[in-house]
Amino acid sequence: MTFNDTLFRQTVERALRLPAGRYRDELKLGDVAEWDSLGHLDLVIALEQAFGVSFPTALIPQLDSLVVIRQEIMRLSPE
Amino acid sequence: MSVHEWRLLGDKTLSGIARELQALLSADSLGGRVVEAGFDSWRRELFDPESETRRVDDATWIFLLSPRVLERPRVSEELEELLALLQSLSRRIFFGTFFADSLVPRPLTNSLSPELLAARLNLRLAEFAKSRAQFFLLDQAGLVAREGLRALSDPRFEALAQMFYSPAGARSVARLVFRAVRALQRPSAKVLALDLDNTLWGGILGEDGSDGLAMGPTDRGYSYRRFQEAVLTLKREGVLLVAVSKNDSDAALEVLRTHPDCLVKPEDFAALEIHWQPKSESLRRISEKLGLGLDSFVFLDDSPNEREEMRRVLPEVTVLDFPTDPAGLVALLADTSAFDTLQVTEEDRKRTDDYRAQSQRENLRHAAPSLEEFYRSMQTRLELFRAEAGSAERLHQLVLKTNQFNLSSERLTPDTFRALMLDPAVDVWGLRVGDRLGDSGVTGLAIVRKSADVWRVENFLLSCRVIGRTVEFGFLRWLTERARAGGTQSLDFVFRATSKNRVAREFLEKSTLVANADQVSWRVDLTTDALAGLPPHFVEISEGAAT
Numbered sequence: 001m002t003f004n005d006t007l008f009r010q011t012v013e014r015a016l017r018l019p020a021g022r023y024r025d026e027l028k029l030g031d032v033a034e035w036d037s038l039g040h041l042d043l044v045i046a047l048e049q050a051f052g053v054s055f056p057t058a059l060i061p062q063l064d065s066l067v068v069i070r071q072e073i074m075r076l077s078p079e
Numbered sequence: 080m081s082v083h084e085w086r087l088l089g090d091k092t093l094s095g096i097a098r099e100l101q102a103l104l105s106a107d108s109l110g111g112r113v114v115e116a117g118f119d120s121w122r123r124e125l126f127d128p129e130s131e132t133r134r135v136d137d138a139t140w141i142f143l144l145s146p147r148v149l150e151r152p153r154v155s156e157e158l159e160e161l162l163a164l165l166q167s168l169s170r171r172i173f174f175g176t177f178f179a180d181s182l183v184p185r186p187l188t189n190s191l192s193p194e195l196l197a198a199r200l201n202l203r204l205a206e207f208a209k210s211r212a213q214f215f216l217l218d219q220a221g222l223v224a225r226e227g228l229r230a231l232s233d234p235r236f237e238a239l240a241q242m243f244y245s246p247a248g249a250r251s252v253a254r255l256v257f258r259a260v261r262a263l264q265r266p267s268a269k270v271l272a273l274d275l276d277n278t279l280w281g282g283i284l285g286e287d288g289s290d291g292l293a294m295g296p297t298d299r300g301y302s303y304r305r306f307q308e309a310v311l312t313l314k315r316e317g318v319l320l321v322a323v324s325k326n327d328s329d330a331a332l333e334v335l336r337t338h339p340d341c342l343v344k345p346e347d348f349a350a351l352e353i354h355w356q357p358k359s360e361s362l363r364r365i366s367e368k369l370g371l372g373l374d375s376f377v378f379l380d381d382s383p384n385e386r387e388e389m390r391r392v393l394p395e396v397t398v399l400d401f402p403t404d405p406a407g408l409v410a411l412l413a414d415t416s417a418f419d420t421l422q423v424t425e426e427d428r429k430r431t432d433d434y435r436a437q438s439q440r441e442n443l444r445h446a447a448p449s450l451e452e453f454y455r456s457m458q459t460r461l462e463l464f465r466a467e468a469g470s471a472e473r474l475h476q477l478v479l480k481t482n483q484f485n486l487s488s489e490r491l492t493p494d495t496f497r498a499l500m501l502d503p504a505v506d507v508w509g510l511r512v513g514d515r516l517g518d519s520g521v522t523g524l525a526i527v528r529k530s531a532d533v534w535r536v537e538n539f540l541l542s543c544r545v546i547g548r549t550v551e552f553g554f555l556r557w558l559t560e561r562a563r564a565g566g567t568q569s570l571d572f573v574f575r576a577t578s579k580n581r582v583a584r585e586f587l588e589k590s591t592l593v594a595n596a597d598q599v600s601w602r603v604d605l606t607t608d609a610l611a612g613l614p615p616h617f618v619e620i621s622e623g624a625a626t
Contacts (some may be wrong), residue, residue: 040096041242045247055235
């Protein structure tokens with residue numbers, strides 16, 4: 001499948017309310033002030049809605065970098 | 080000056096709500112700092128006199144309990160213990176109502192289900208709130224009923240972070256709290272200006288005829304009927320209704336008077352403007368007649384052209400977007416925060432009658448041979464009384480709501496207001512006004528800080544319903560006489576100009592008061608024959624009890 005990079009990036013920026021220019025593909029939880037524990041939940045919900053997936057409870061704390069999140073979305077996405 | 084604290088107390092993590100509420104307050108320039116008191120703070124923090132919550136004085140406590148508290152075996156007793164404590168602490172409190180989230184949903188609830196338990200606790204809260212001016216219920220249960228538990232919560236986040244509400248839920252709850260905070264600090268809108276055709280009723284009178292109008296209890300009329308009921312509820316809470324309609328006046332009045340399905344009657348309106356002139360002109364006229372600023376008007380009309388005209392010509396008026404379907408009319412009123420108010424006083428309930436009397440006074444004024452004769456004929460009476468517990472709620476409401484004839488425009492918090500009432504160096508006077516057409520009730524206030532040399536009037540205000548009958552000059556003269564008898568040298572009125580209190584400044588100028596060097600107060604020099612310089616009044620003044 002092809003991954004929608006633009007949607008991913010826009011969703012992350014919007015959910016974390018990131019100022020322009022702060023987004024990086026390698027961003028990790030805690031790298032920016034906006035991605036704290038509260039921001040993490042916002043991010044999870046926003047990506048679930050945007051990509052039509054649902055992260056299991058136990059996985060949510062492990063989604064600590066955009067790289068991991070991207071992988072999990074691809075794994076959970078319907079073919 | 081310390082920053083007011085809005086402190087969230089609950090049994091779960093409330094940080095999502097705290098963040099959203101802070102954003103709403105900051106965006107609206109209401110200010111204050113939102114603080115989450117910590118996990119399970121609703122008991123731990125409060126019963127510890129050394130806790131941060133108990134130590135901060137300038138704070139409002141906001142209780143938001145999750146349905147999980149209903150699972151505690153002693154929850155009823157725990158609520159009683161909490162209420163007993165709150166009663167002894169005299170704080171301003173918002174308390175979210177209880178709601179249930181059954182662990183094991185069952186179709187039948189004969190035993191004491193969580194839902195019934197929540198209802199019982201809410202009745203207890205309502206009873207507790209009734210006799211307390213500083214305890215307000217937040218309709219958390221109503222919010223959950225409207226928006227749905229599943230939409231507002233996410234069990235995964237509860238498992239991971241002990242957060243009951245999801246991010247979307249936190250936004251909704253924060254909005255609920257925000258509306259309450261806003262109602263506490265901002266004057267609410269006073270007038271709902273309504274179109275008639277396809278707004279108050281379905282159909283167009285000029286085309287469908289009276290018989291063709293829809294506002295009956297079934298079918299096509301049902302949504303309009305529910306809307307009329309909602310409008311009348313607002314009126315009972317003190318909102319003034321005015322009709323602005325492009326219609327044949329006689330025909331429209333006939334519908335209001337005699338249509339069997341029409342619940343709203345001509346006498347429910349404080350003013351009716353039914354003709355073919357622009358609606359902005361109508362509102363401007365009504366604003367002058369009722370003595371209310373256009374920024375306290377809310378306008379509802381199904382026609383996009385009329386709404387556009389209003390927005391363009393009178394940008395101060397709040398113009399509501401009309402729903403695409405009349406079934407959305409009631410929700411539109413519910414979602415409008417413009418009319419939010421925390422307390423409904425006796426004065427609110429009879430406001431329409433009072434404004435109708437105001438219209439009659441206007442007519443009499445035009446008919447009278449001279450202004451002086453008009454004033455005399457009104458037989459206006461002022462009664463001054465010292466503020467005490469029974470009148471505190473109404474007087475404080477005046478402090479919050481009065482915009483035009485308000486010299487200092489200082490919006491005192493309830494706590495500060497109560498402290499002033501108890502301060503021996505301060506006199507808080509209330510004013511009742513009546514005349515031969517009716518009783519306007521408690522409509523004025525003066526807060527006077529007394530020292531040997533100066534009596535400083537920190538607040539001096541009158542409801543716009545009573546100014547213009549020389550009430551303001553009677554009030555001034557009474558206060559001047561009192562200050563002189565008290566042996567002080569000067570009576571100083573604190574004045575701060577706002578965008579709305581021009582009439583207060585004109586009053587100071589007409590009364591020949593002189594601005595002090597400090598630029599914030601105007602004085603009556605009591606060392607001279609001050610009374611001679613004051614404008615005459617035509618009111619009878621007495622001192623009496625508050626009730």
